[in-house]
Amino acid sequence: MNDSPPLIIVGNGIAGTTLARQARKKSTRPILLISEEHPYFFSRTALMYVYMGHLTFEHTQPYESHFWKKNNITLLQERVTGFDPQKKEVFLAKGETLAYGDLVWAVGSRPNRFGWPGEQARRVQGLYHKQDLDQLEAWSPEIKEAVIVGGGLIGIELAEMLHSRGKKVCFLVRENSFWKSVLPTEDAALLNQHILQHGIDLRLNTELERIETDEKGNAMGVVTSKGERIQCQYVGLTAGVHPNIDFLKDSTLNCNRGILVNRFLETNLPNVYAIGDCAEQKEPVAGRRSIEAVWYTGRMMGETLAQTLCETKTAYQPGPWFNSAKFFDIEYQTYGQVSSTPKPDEENQWFWQHPQKNILLRWAFHPDTHRLMGINSFGIRIRHEVMHDWLLSDTTVETALENFPAATFDPEFTQNYQPEIQAAFQHQFSH
Amino acid sequence: MNRFTSLSVKSLFTVLGWIGLILLLLPLSNLSSPETWILLASLATLSIGVVGYAYFQYRGELPGIKNNGVFTNSLSARGVWGWSVGVLLTAFYITLYFYPEWLGYRSEGASVGMVALFDPLSQLLNGQPASQWFLYGTLYTLAILVFGVKFLIKYRHSRYQIIRTGSVMFFQLGFAFLLPELLTLLHPDTPYFAKDFKNMWPLNYYFFEDWHVKNMLNGGSLGLFTLGMGLAMIFIISPILTYRYGKRWYCSWVCGCGALAETAGDSFRQLSSKKISVWKLERWMIHVVLVFITLTTLAVLWSFLGSPKNPTGISREIFSYSAIVFFSLLLAAIWFGKRNELHADARFALVGIGVIIIGILCIQLFSGDRHLLGISSYTLRKWYGFGIGAAFSGVLGVGFYPLLGSRVWCRFGCPMAAILGFQQRILSRFRITTNGGQCISCGNCSAYCEMGIDVRSYAQKGQNIVRSSCVGCGICSEVCPRGVLKLENGPVANRTDRPDYPLGNLMDHLDAQ
Structure with a gap:
């Protein structure tokens, strides 16, 4: 048996759990995985399906409970309140301390709040943790009308959730389009239209002014920046997330918005690391943001740090960016770089949209060389492997269009639109 | 149509379905003799009931995955309705296999009751009176057809599902039901x-x-x-x-x-x-x-x-x-x-x-x-x-x-x-391909796998699914919210490879430098 102090991982989301699993594959050292939220790893992105009745909460747990014992990964459900980097100990809420050999912060995010009047009222929440879901379920019978504030991924998920349970949903979006910060105009317009088609009261260019409450402190309506009053029994605050590190602010750990790490995911303290949503890259990977709060980057940081801790020191080097989402019935995948407002001399964009169906394909490529830079796809599944290779090699957009069927991943018999797409592209660019 | 009228229209079709069922069971009592019009009325109302219900269930919704409330609904989540239907179906099968005389089957002489109700159809198709197996075959085929239509409406966005369902309906109606009966009619001796x-x-x-x-x-x-x-x-x-x-x-x-x-x-x-x-x-x-x-x-x-x-x-x-x-x-x-x-x-x-x-x-x-x-x-x-x-x-x-x-x-x-x-x-050559690193471990694929395959356990590792039990229904691919799964045929070699990591991380490239 290995009696050295354990690798303590605080947070059992995708980053922390990936690290624990990969470290166990490479090493026999003791591993302790601590989470306040839930004893077992679950898929956070799947919580919406529990509320909608597509899944039970148990379905969101990728491993059966015997998995952890079999792999000798110790689980602990407890709140960590701080740590002592000199003594190499972490503090638990009930007063205990635990010695660590290496300590990894993988504590995720928290929903943003902007000091809106009434934001502390009952039936007002963000949606992030399992506890938020339980709370929403408990309030659900009281909700007939809901207002959601913030036009991003969690906002539209929450809209879909509430809508599926027959609640009337009003969706306030500050910008003139849904997910404006990420999506180019036509892409966002496709989604705006789809959201409306589903019967969501989408209000663009509208901000939250304040939340009104009744005498018992329950939310009962909101007032918008346009001075309108909207009656509701629930307010979802989904204007983004930030690293969940308030409890570390007084420690000697260097933090900015998140815990600052170098490319090896090391913090300023020896044997202390940070991965996932809570980590902020001091020197971000070229073309990428310093904090990337998505599932895939959390997983990659976990894989990388396991290599460093158990084998050879390895820098975090994610491949071409990719992400995906589903907006009601429209599947979205993106690979590489597709800017919402491209700079004309750096990035050219061209899109094809189906005249009736919810299908849109946007190509980003270099204006001079036509080298493929990225793709946004709505309604067509894209084969990651092919796109990954195209983006790493200097593939031109013409070559990509020519070979597009190899890059699709739709089910068999799905209609192939390549001839139309290629013809439209040639029509526009051949002269 | 708003929710309320849609609900009441659906209730109407539920009632129709129940009427069809009661008409079917009527000959078991001594209240009526098995008559052709009862058989026709029963099969017609049963079919209209199921198809009509399904139509009004989905018509107001945009094409897409329809799993809202599956795990809270009494029928689909082992509630009272689920158990009731289970008990009724089981009772029917026990009767059919071990006590067919309760359905009216007579080994000597003409059958009576529910079996006799199917005589006109049996005579038409194979020239002989109905047996309990003809009754069963008819109801079985009808169930595949009417619930097949429901499935087609539910998955109208997916050509794979439409073609596949058309195929099972065709083989059941043509090869399993009509053809054997007609061949018997043509070769009576x-x-x-x-x-x-x-x-x-x-x-x-x-x-x-x-x-x-x-x-x-x-x-x-x-x-x-x-x-x-x-x-x-x-x-x-x-x-x-x-x-x-x-x-x-x-x-x-x-x-x-x-x-x-x-x-x-x-x-x-x-x-x-x-x-x-x-x-x-x-x-x-x-x-x-x-x-x-x-x-x-x-x-x-x-x-x-x-x-x-x-x-x-x-x-x-x-x-x-x-x-x-x-x-x-x-x-x-x-x-x-x-x-x-x-x-x-x-x-x-x-x-x-x-x-x-x-x-x-x-x-x-x-x-x-x-x-x-x-x-x-x-x-x-x-x-x-x-x-x-x-x-x-x-x-x-x-x-x-x-x-x-x-x-x-x-x-x-x-x-x-x-x-x-x-x-x-x-x-x-068959496998379900996992789409690189796109899996978010949500669990929809595993939950909706009728064969009990933990599809996610492969998908989240970026590994293809090659399992003996997979029947290739394609529903895992349908319910996946991130476009991760694709049923396809390809070279046999390397089908079962296990990547060290899902696609997306370049750290191995970096090590090589």
């Missing part, structure tokens, strides 16, 4: 043999029984065609199609059991257990059934070939030597060609089963005993017919849809699925 050409051994477990072989041999050109087709299906057509497309060509495109599971059973697909312990149980059970039916069939043929009236000209000895050579070659080919693709327990089982079957054949050959292992083949087949054919595939297989999911029989019992699955695992 030939003895009975199974005329559903797609229903091959061992799913049709009596194909090689002495009476069935005799009837085929005495059945004129149609009988010989049936025998030849049956052998061709087992030894030529099925291996080729399974190699090219996986076992889905049969299990979710052609098979009648699969057809019912995919249509009427669709509301219950999510109830199959995904636990690793249940997977272990499944592997034991389905292979034990396969060995049992193989031995039973060998025993039946052994006794048949030994009888003085053996019309085939094939002696027991030739049969035994051929069987020993066949199984030895099969075992050797798998062992030397594919053993590296099998886990230790699968290799152990493979060799164990092969040795048992060959051993028994050898003992038999040299002992010259009249019965295989001293048990009469009649006893063996009676056990199989009762235990597997009736109790497992019918009562448990369909009766327990709302409790254990729609593919209980296919997963734990069907020897056909075992054979096709074995080939799919070691020699087929």
Whole structure:
């Protein structure tokens, strides 16, 4: 048996759990995985399906409970309140301390709040943790009308959730389009239209002014920046997330918005690391943001740090960016770089949209060389492997269009639109 | 149409469906005699009830995945409705298999009650009065058709699902129902043999029984065609199609059991257990059934070939030597060609089963005993017919849809699925490809897998899914919110590779620098 102090991982989301699993594959050292939220790893992105009745909460747990014992990964459900980097100990809420050999912060995010009047009222929440879901379920019978504030991924998920349970949903979006910060105009317009088609009261260019409450402190309506009053029994605050590190602010750990790490995911303290949503890259990977709060980057940081801790020191080097989402019935995948407002001399964009169906394909490529830079796809599944290779090699957009069927991943018999797409592209660019 | 009127229209169709059911059961009481108009009215109202309900259920919604409330609904989540339907279905199957006289079936003289109700349709199709099996076949086919229409409306956004469902509806109506009845009508004097050409051994477990072989041999050109087709299906057509497309060509495109599971059973697909312990149980059970039916069939043929009236000209000895050579070659080919693709327990089982079957054949050959292992083949087949054919595939297989999911029989019992699955695992172009690193471990694919495969456990590792039990229904791919899964046929090599990490992380490139 290995009696050295354990690798303590605080947070059992995708980053922390990936690290624990990969470290166990490479090493026999003791591993302790601590989470306040839930004893077992679950898929956070799947919580919406529990509320909608597509899944039970148990379905969101990728491993059966015997998995952890079999792999000798110790689980602990407890709140960590701080740590002592000199003594190499972490503090638990009930007063205990635990010695660590290496300590990894993988504590995720928290929903943003902007000091809106009434934001502390009952039936007002963000949606992030399992506890938020339980709370929403408990309030659900009281909700007939809901207002959601913030036009991003969690906002539209929450809209879909509430809508599926027959609640009337009003969706306030500050910008003139849904997910404006990420999506180019036509892409966002496709989604705006789809959201409306589903019967969501989408209000663009509208901000939250304040939340009104009744005498018992329950939310009962909101007032918008346009001075309108909207009656509701629930307010979802989904204007983004930030690293969940308030409890570390007084420690000697260097933090900015998140815990600052170098490319090896090391913090300023020896044997202390940070991965996932809570980590902020001091020197971000070229073309990428310093904090990337998505599932895939959390997983990659976990894989990388396991290599460093158990084998050879390895820098975090994610491949071409990719992400995906589903907006009601429209599947979205993106690979590489597709800017919402491209700079004309750096990035050219061209899109094809189906005249009736919810299908849109946007190509980003270099204006001079036509080298493929990225793709946004709505309604067509894209084969990651092919796109990954195209983006790493200097593939031109013409070559990509020519070979597009190899890059699709739709089910068999799905209609192939390549001839139309290629013809439209040639029509526009051949002269 | 708003929610309220949609709800009341749906209630109307529910009432219609119940009226159809009551009309169907009416002849069981003494209140009415079985009349043609009752049969027509009953089948019509049942069909309109189901299709109308489905139409108004989905018409107001945009095309897409329709799983809202599946795990909170009483019918689909083992609530009161689920249990009630389970009890009713089970009672129906027990009656059908063991007490058909309660349905009005009479072995002597004309049937009465519910069975007699189906006489006019039976007379029309095959020129004979209805049996309880004609009644069952009609209702079974009707269920596949009407719930098939429901499935088509539900999955109207997916061409794979539309074409696949059209296929199961076509094969059930044409090959399983109409064609055998019409062939009987055209050949009224030939003895009975199974005329559903797609229903091959061992799913049709009596194909090689002495009476069935005799009837085929005495059945004129149609009988010989049936025998030849049956052998061709087992030894030529099925291996080729399974190699090219996986076992889905049969299990979710052609098979009648699969057809019912995919249509009427669709509301219950999510109830199959995904636990690793249940997977272990499944592997034991389905292979034990396969060995049992193989031995039973060998025993039946052994006794048949030994009888003085053996019309085939094939002696027991030739049969035994051929069987020993066949199984030895099969075992050797798998062992030397594919053993590296099998886990230790699968290799152990493979060799164990092969040795048992060959051993028994050898003992038999040299002992010259009249019965295989001293048990009469009649006893063996009676056990199989009762235990597997009736109790497992019918009562448990369909009766327990709302409790254990729609593919209980296919997963734990069907020897056909075992054979096709074995080939799919070691020699087929089929796989479900995982789309690089896009999996978010949400669990929809696993939850909606009717075969209880933990699809996610492969997808989240970026690994392809190559499993013997996969019937290729394609629902995992449909319910995936991130476009991660694709059923496809491709080169056999590297199908089962396991990447170190899902695609997306370049750290290995960096190490190389």
